[in-house]
Amino acid sequence: MSIERTQNSSSLLRRADELRQALHGSFRDDVVKAIYADAESIAGKAVKGRGGRTTFDQKLDRVITSKIFGMPIMLALLGLVFWITIVGANYPSQMLAIMLFWLEDQFALLLTFLHAPWWLTGFLAHGVWRGLAWVIAVMLPPMAIFFPMFTFLEDLGYLPRVGFNLDWLFSKAGAHGKQALTMSMGFGCNAAGVIACRIIDSPRERLIAILTNNFVPCNGRFPTLIMLATVFVAAAFPPAYASLIAAGAVVGVVLLGVLFTFIVSWILSRTVLRGEASSFTLELPPYRRPNLIRILYTSLIDRTAFVLWRALIMAAPAGGVIWLCSNIRIGGQSITAWTSGWLDPFGHLLGLDGVILLAYIIAIPANEIVVPTMLMAYSGASMMFELDSMSELRGLLIDQSGWTMLTAVNLMLFSLLHNPCSTTIMTIWKETRSRKWTIVGALMPLAIAFAVTFAVAQIVRYVAG
Amino acid sequence: MNNDIELQPSSSACGGCRSCAVNMRQLGIDAAKFDYVVALAGNPNTGKSTVFNRLTGLKQHTGNWPGKTVTRAEGGFEYEGGKYKLVDLPGTYSLLSASVDEEVARDFILFGRPDCVVTVVDATVLERNLNLVLQVMEITDRVVVCLNLMDEAKRKGMDIDHRSLARELGVPVIPTIARTGSGFSQLLQAVTGVINGSIATSPRKISAHGRVKDAVDELSELVGERFPGLPNARWVAMRLLDGDVEVKNAVDSGELAALAEGLR
Numbered sequence: 237m238s239i240e241r242t243q244n245s246s247s248l249l250r251r252a253d254e255l256r257q258a259l260h261g262s263f264r265d266d267v268v269k270a271i272y273a274d275a276e277s278i279a280g281k282a283v284k285g286r287g288g289r290t291t292f293d294q295k296l297d298r299v300i301t302s303k304i305f306g307m308p309i310m311l312a313l314l315g316l317v318f319w320i321t322i323v324g325a326n327y328p329s330q331m332l333a334i335m336l337f338w339l340e341d342q343f344a345l346l347l348t349f350l351h352a353p354w355w356l357t358g359f360l361a362h363g364v365w366r367g368l369a370w371v372i373a374v375m376l377p378p379m380a381i382f383f384p385m386f387t388f389l390e391d392l393g394y395l396p397r398v399g400f401n402l403d404w405l406f407s408k409a410g411a412h413g414k415q416a417l418t419m420s421m422g423f424g425c426n427a428a429g430v431i432a433c434r435i436i437d438s439p440r441e442r443l444i445a446i447l448t449n450n451f452v453p454c455n456g457r458f459p460t461l462i463m464l465a466t467v468f469v470a471a472a473f474p475p476a477y478a479s480l481i482a483a484g485a486v487v488g489v490v491l492l493g494v495l496f497t498f499i500v501s502w503i504l505s506r507t508v509l510r511g512e513a514s515s516f517t518l519e520l521p522p523y524r525r526p527n528l529i530r531i532l533y534t535s536l537i538d539r540t541a542f543v544l545w546r547a548l549i550m551a552a553p554a555g556g557v558i559w560l561c562s563n564i565r566i567g568g569q570s571i572t573a574w575t576s577g578w579l580d581p582f583g584h585l586l587g588l589d590g591v592i593l594l595a596y597i598i599a600i601p602a603n604e605i606v607v608p609t610m611l612m613a614y615s616g617a618s619m620m621f622e623l624d625s626m627s628e629l630r631g632l633l634i635d636q637s638g639w640t641m642l643t644a645v646n647l648m649l650f651s652l653l654h655n656p657c658s659t660t661i662m663t664i665w666k667e668t669r670s671r672k673w674t675i676v677g678a679l680m681p682l683a684i685a686f687a688v689t690f691a692v693a694q695i696v697r698y699v700a701g
Numbered sequence: 702m703n704n705d706i707e708l709q710p711s712s713s714a715c716g717g718c719r720s721c722a723v724n725m726r727q728l729g730i731d732a733a734k735f736d737y738v739v740a741l742a743g744n745p746n747t748g749k750s751t752v753f754n755r756l757t758g759l760k761q762h763t764g765n766w767p768g769k770t771v772t773r774a775e776g777g778f779e780y781e782g783g784k785y786k787l788v789d790l791p792g793t794y795s796l797l798s799a800s801v802d803e804e805v806a807r808d809f810i811l812f813g814r815p816d817c818v819v820t821v822v823d824a825t826v827l828e829r830n831l832n833l834v835l836q837v838m839e840i841t842d843r844v845v846v847c848l849n850l851m852d853e854a855k856r857k858g859m860d861i862d863h864r865s866l867a868r869e870l871g872v873p874v875i876p877t878i879a880r881t882g883s884g885f886s887q888l889l890q891a892v893t894g895v896i897n898g899s900i901a902t903s904p905r906k907i908s909a910h911g912r913v914k915d916a917v918d919e920l921s922e923l924v925g926e927r928f929p930g931l932p933n934a935r936w937v938a939m940r941l942l943d944g945d946v947e948v949k950n951a952v953d954s955g956e957l958a959a960l961a962e963g964l965r
Binding site for chain 1: 829831923938952953
């Protein structure tokens with residue numbers, strides 16, 4: 237009896253597989269379409285009178301989530317947000333820098349007046365304080381502009397539409413459509429994005445979303461990207477277009493990050509995390525009138541202040557460490573010089589240099605402080621450098637540190653692709669509880685970053701002769 | 702209001718309250734032995750929990766589904782002398798994909814063999830909610846649709862012909878307002894009617910065309926031959942065509958055979 241049953245069952249399953257193959261995997265789509273068509277016709281017969289959401293909402297959705305306009309509208313909005321951020325952050329950043337560095341001098345004078353030893357003055361004023369000042373000047377204005385706009389779009393109900401627009405791309409990559417949402421969260425903070433992956437039920441697709449979240453730049457990395465775009469990419473163009481070009485460059489980098497998300501998801505879902513994409517229903521909530529008070533509270537208190545505070549906590553010791561490394565001399569050379577000199581050949585291979593790599597190592601706890609760390613290392617032990625404007629920054633990097641366009645481009649690429657910060661790595665561990673996947677999550681992006689920057693450097697050098 | 706039931710604590714049994722009009726008594730978790738099992742399905746945000754609470758009272762047993770971290774709420778009520786266990790399924794939009802919620806809901810409808818599945822739908826977004834109804838009706842014939850949030854639909858200027866809807870779906874459709882309890886006596890009547898067979902249902906099946914239809918028809922027949930007595934051979938066939946690993950395992954392990962035996 238049981239043998240007969242097994243035979244019957246396996247022949248049944250075999251036939252099912254044959255029929256399934258013959259339908260070329262389109263069965264699910266056909267059934268879902270049939271269900272939707274049935275539901276539409278039944279509801280159409282039973283429901284009289286206009287109802288549901290206002291027709292305006294539906295009209296708006298038809299444009300915003302349409303196949304033709306959906307993507308361009310999304311890109312235009314993204315570009316606009318970055319453009320406003322870049323243009324708007326420029327002056328406040330400069331003013332903050334001037335003010336905070338003036339305070340640094342006053343602080344140093346005060347310490348000298350109090351007969352503090354030179355090393356204490358250096359450590360506190362030119363190390364810790366300068367680290368904090370950099371973080372505030374570089375990060376606060378863009379965040380205070382970017383976050384309210386981002387929260388506005390979120391409050392309006394636009395983000396689920398982004399998920400809707402990107403769904404088909406993700407399912408092409410063998411990943412879950414909700415990954416569009418977790419990816420959007422990653423723009424705010426990758427650690428938050430990794431936690432958000434809980435909304436994906438399938439463990440396979442959730443892991444893909446977690447491992448690729450790092451490829452969208454978080455707010456800690458945006459200032460680096462914005463600075464590089466403004467100082468290098470935009471400076472090569474007439475001032476009238478500079479900010480537009482800078483915004484375009486940041487959008488380009490973001491798109492590249494999204495592209496890498498797709499490519500890596502696709503590769504993962506065809507190799508180690510093989511499987512089919514599962515379908516899901518994303519409810520498009522009605523558009524809401526954004527609540528200004530709530531936007532300001534969420535964006536300024538929950539996000540700006542939170543990220544800034546975290547950055548400051550990390551920047552204070554990092555500033556101190558950098559000052560010490562620049563001032564403790566071994567055999568006539570500072571520790572910074574030793575390490576960066578040692579890292580230089582490797583950095584050169586990647587189109588970067590030793591100081592940049594050193595900055596990234598020091599900044600593992602928080603990506604926010606990469607730029608300040610780098611600048612402190614460049615400006616060296618003398619600490620006489622004060623950067624009041626972007627042109628002086630340009631001067632420091634190009635004239636004194638030998639930067640080229642290749643350095644800037646590769647730094648943007650490296651910043652986009654490199655390993656997640658330690659908080660994100662910790663979060664990956666907490667979410668996956670797997671040592672293996674945590675290591676993959678940390679090292680895979682780094683390997684990709686090395687490979688891409690190496691390739692770009694070699695190609696550029698080969699072409700340039 | 703004459704058909705409405707009022708919320709009464711289960712202790713104050715039938716003191717001339719209006720619930721006597723429908724002979725309904727909330728049992729919470731008191732009832733030890735149940736005569737029937739009723740499952741409550743529906744999309745999220747359709748007022749499913751309100752329906753659940755109105756039927757069972759505020760006392761309910763919550764725990765997890767075996768082996769899953771999805772909350773499972775259970776309660777009971779008594780109606781016209783019969784004791785009913787009500788099991789609240791996770792709110793889902795569909796029963797197709799592999800999310801834990803959908804799996805739990807689907808498994809209970811399939812293997813838990815409830816005597817009736819009440820599917821709560823939001824009348825204001827009927828079309829979207831019907832997707833789930835159509836899928837539930839593929840698994841079981843014993844379906845009652847609870848057309849909830851009728852007050853909101855009315856406020857939005859919608860006029861829903863529930864008779865036409867019932868005709869199209871082939872199962873009873875009861876308009877309700879769970880917040881006030883309006884329509885609940887009819888809902889309970891429909892549930893008992895479906896259970897004792899006085900209301901015959903003939904659920905509409907998902908339409909298929911062309912090669913899909915041929916494949917579904919052929920495989921349904923094979924499933925029917927293999928598992929005589931299985932009421933949802935067509936659904937099993939469709940799941941197999943979709944490559945559903947769990948249903949495949951149920952066929953392989955004999956779990957489905959046991960189910961068919963039990964239903965014979």
